[in-house]
Amino acid sequence: MKKKNDGAIGSTMLEVAGRAGVSAMTVSRVLRNPQVVSAATRIKVRKAIEELDYVPDQAAGALSSGRSGFIACIVPSLDNSNFAETVRGISEELSNTALQLLLGYTNYSVHSEENLVRTMLQRRPEAIILTGGDHTDRTRRLLELCEAPVIQMWDTPAKPLEHVVGFSNADACGDLVVRLHECGYRNPGFIGGTTNRDTRGTDRREGFITATKALGLPADRIISSGIPPISMQEGAHALVQMLERWPDTDAVVCVSDLSAFGAITECRRRGWSVPERVAIAGFGDFEIAANNKPSISTVYVNSFGLGESVGRIVKQAIASSNQGNKLAPQFVTTEYRVVLRESTAS
Amino acid sequence: MKKKNDGAIGSTMLEVAGRAGVSAMTVSRVLRNPQVVSAATRIKVRKAIEELDYVPDQAAGALSSGRSGFIACIVPSLDNSNFAETVRGISEELSNTALQLLLGYTNYSVHSEENLVRTMLQRRPEAIILTGGDHTDRTRRLLELCEAPVIQMWDTPAKPLEHVVGFSNADACGDLVVRLHECGYRNPGFIGGTTNRDTRGTDRREGFITATKALGLPADRIISSGIPPISMQEGAHALVQMLERWPDTDAVVCVSDLSAFGAITECRRRGWSVPERVAIAGFGDFEIAANNKPSISTVYVNSFGLGESVGRIVKQAIASSNQGNKLAPQFVTTEYRVVLRESTAS
DNA sequence: CTGTTAGCGCATTCAC
DNA sequence: GTGAATGCGCTAACAG
Numbered sequence A, B: 001m002k003k004k005n006d007g008a009i010g011s012t013m014l015e016v017a018g019r020a021g022v023s024a025m026t027v028s029r030v031l032r033n034p035q036v037v038s039a040a041t042r043i044k045v046r047k048a049i050e051e052l053d054y055v056p057d058q059a060a061g062a063l064s065s066g067r068s069g070f071i072a073c074i075v076p077s078l079d080n081s082n083f084a085e086t087v088r089g090i091s092e093e094l095s096n097t098a099l100q101l102l103l104g105y106t107n108y109s110v111h112s113e114e115n116l117v118r119t120m121l122q123r124r125p126e127a128i129i130l131t132g133g134d135h136t137d138r139t140r141r142l143l144e145l146c147e148a149p150v151i152q153m154w155d156t157p158a159k160p161l162e163h164v165v166g167f168s169n170a171d172a173c174g175d176l177v178v179r180l181h182e183c184g185y186r187n188p189g190f191i192g193g194t195t196n197r198d199t200r201g202t203d204r205r206e207g208f209i210t211a212t213k214a215l216g217l218p219a220d221r222i223i224s225s226g227i228p229p230i231s232m233q234e235g236a237h238a239l240v241q242m243l244e245r246w247p248d249t250d251a252v253v254c255v256s257d258l259s260a261f262g263a264i265t266e267c268r269r270r271g272w273s274v275p276e277r278v279a280i281a282g283f284g285d286f287e288i289a290a291n292n293k294p295s296i297s298t299v300y301v302n303s304f305g306l307g308e309s310v311g312r313i314v315k316q317a318i319a320s321s322n323q324g325n326k327l328a329p330q331f332v333t334t335e336y337r338v339v340l341r342e343s344t345a346s
Numbered sequence C: 001c002t003g004t005t006a007g008c009g010c011a012t013t014c015a016c
Numbered sequence D: 001g002t003g004a005a006t007g008c009g010c011t012a013a014c015a016g
Helices: A013-020 A024-032 A039-052 A058-065 A081-094 A110-121 A137-145 A169-182 A199-214 A232-245 A257-270 A287-291 A303-322 B013-020 B024-032 B039-052 B058-065 B081-094 B110-121 B137-145 B169-182 B199-214 B232-245 B257-270 B287-291 B303-322
Strands: A070-075 A100-105 A127-131 A150-153 A163-166 A188-192 A222-224 A251-254 A279-281 A298-301 A331-333 A336-339 B070-075 B100-105 B127-131 B150-153 B163-166 B188-192 B222-224 B251-254 B279-281 B298-301 B331-333 B336-339
Touching: A013 A024, A013 A039, A024 A039, A058 B058, A070 A081, A070 A110, A081 A100, A081 A303, A100 A110, A100 B100, A110 A127, A110 A137, A127 A303, A150 A303, A163 A303, A169 A188, A169 A199, A169 A251, A169 A279, A169 A298, A169 A336, A188 A199, A188 A232, A188 A257, A199 A222, A222 A232, A232 A251, A232 A257, A232 B287, A251 A257, A257 A279, A257 A287, A257 B287, A287 B232, A287 B257, B013 B024, B013 B039, B024 B039, B070 B081, B070 B110, B081 B100, B081 B303, B100 B110, B110 B127, B110 B137, B127 B303, B150 B303, B163 B303, B169 B188, B169 B199, B169 B251, B169 B279, B169 B298, B169 B336, B188 B199, B188 B232, B188 B257, B199 B222, B222 B232, B232 B251, B232 B257, B251 B257, B257 B279, B257 B287
Parallel strands: A070 A100, A070 A127, A127 A150, A150 A163, A163 A331, A188 A222, A188 A251, A251 A279, B070 B100, B070 B127, B127 B150, B150 B163, B163 B331, B188 B222, B188 B251, B251 B279
Antiparallel strands: A298 A336, B298 B336
8 A cells, every 4th residue: 555645635535524524425525516515514625625725536536436537539640730620629529527638649550559549448438539440450359348439530431430520531532633623634643651551641542543533534643752641841752753753744632731832832942833834732721721822722621620529429428328328329420621722723 | 336347348357366366466466567476377367368358447556556657748739849749759758668648738828727737636647747837826836735746848947846848948039039140130020929828939039139139139129919829820910010110120030930931921922032021030940941932940949859858857756756755856958959041041 | 476455535325 | 415334446565
């Protein structure tokens, strides 16, 4: 046993109770169910809590109640406006609850994800939020064993684990290709990363291929450069390769706005005008897309709203579970929208 | 009491012990101190763990051992390369330990920070990492009461709470001004946000003022626009205001690379050449700084290394505490470096 | 090297 | 509206 209060804050619930002249149970009630306690007692207890600077120990509470108060949330990267916005959306939606996000990032590795899931399960999260539909077998097994609701987001996996909030990156990218075709572009190319670690990027590439084929356009103009998520510099590099290999390429779709920016900037360096020499589009509608010159055509994704939906499902699932039910698997598709700007001609 | 395994994974340590034909304590040892258990027993126990897909409950472990395994880390925003890199640095440094980051973000509000701290203290973190030196009185009180080591990062507060890892944003910005002066600029201006929520931004502005005064340059050319962290668009807006108000301004220092990018792009839209008409510099050396045309002069900050230092101190502080000591307050200053590029003339 | 005992701090359950 | 008893799952301490 540890020494009393070793590393802890100040006092225990029992000490608060002593000071207030009530039982520990009453303190507990004041904290989590104040309305069942008489006003007078409530005030006494609150005073004692104040005076002792009492901070409840959630580990103890969790152990006793079987509710950790944690929501595990695993994203590929924190340094990405899209995921950061989604996390904000989730947080905001959960802000009026006692639930706390346990955040982790995988660096786009399913192997890291497996370790993260294992680590987080030790905290007994009440729900688990994952990005995408690509997981190791072991991850899937772990997730099935634990009864917590699982939400996959940012994708629409064909075989969902349970709940899904996302959109088809393939369709979204396909729509972009269709719009470019409508603008008169006939020889589009695609720039993305070299591996399939970023499954959303891979889906966009697939969407590009499907759409170009359907439109009878060349579907093979694909440059893969760099480990996803690819950088501005790699976008620049890939664009040059693209135009060297297929000089008559008239529109380039980049896997993200950042690589699109890199590509556009490289054109400016070389004196190739965008969109006259070549049109360039991105994906994600990051801040830079609207603010660059030329502004960047892209696909807007409602990252924040996606997070809000996820948060709402988390709350519903937990509410159901509290009533002894299980929320039926939800499948929410979120908004996206092609936004044409100066980097492609209309 | 909760129903057995309600919401939990599968089995308890006792069940693993039963299956392996040992006591629960031995299972515990295999998990956290394997070398003290005989090889034969170890194998038996590991087998049972495998077969039952046992996942230990850290809440119980924490309660019993008095060690939560959590490190609280509070940053202003997740959507900021600098902080994201710092978090990566911390994570990486802690990756060979059993410590887990409990991440929170304040949206640049000391009030949110106070709530976050209170929430996180309920998890009994073994160390607490804060960004900057600006906190409410109540936050400071809470932090003093809990015995966990506190680390302030990304700043060099005059009155540190305990440990500090950072650099002087004021000095860094001042150095930038000096370098611009060396390049021949005599009428510099500063663009930043309207409030002091982002204390690092405020410090940079102060550094600008101090340096310009010391050099005998005008120190009053300051445009404040937008709530920090200011956007690209606000950078654009502020630049126009700057040149309208003080047309002979020859160099503009922006509080971050993003606002600098906005400003530069606005110049391009208006046909004002950078750096000929006006030089523009940023802060942070984000990806965009090196990749823009013109590339952006800025101050490089070793965000990742800063995080690594923080992680190292966390480990040291916990190690000391385990030996019954207390690590003497550390004060680590991290690297920064003025990087002159195309957006300022040399 | 292994087992036994006890208790971490709280919340559930049931009395009153 | 309040209190007492009990145990959540694990680990420290000690005994063997």
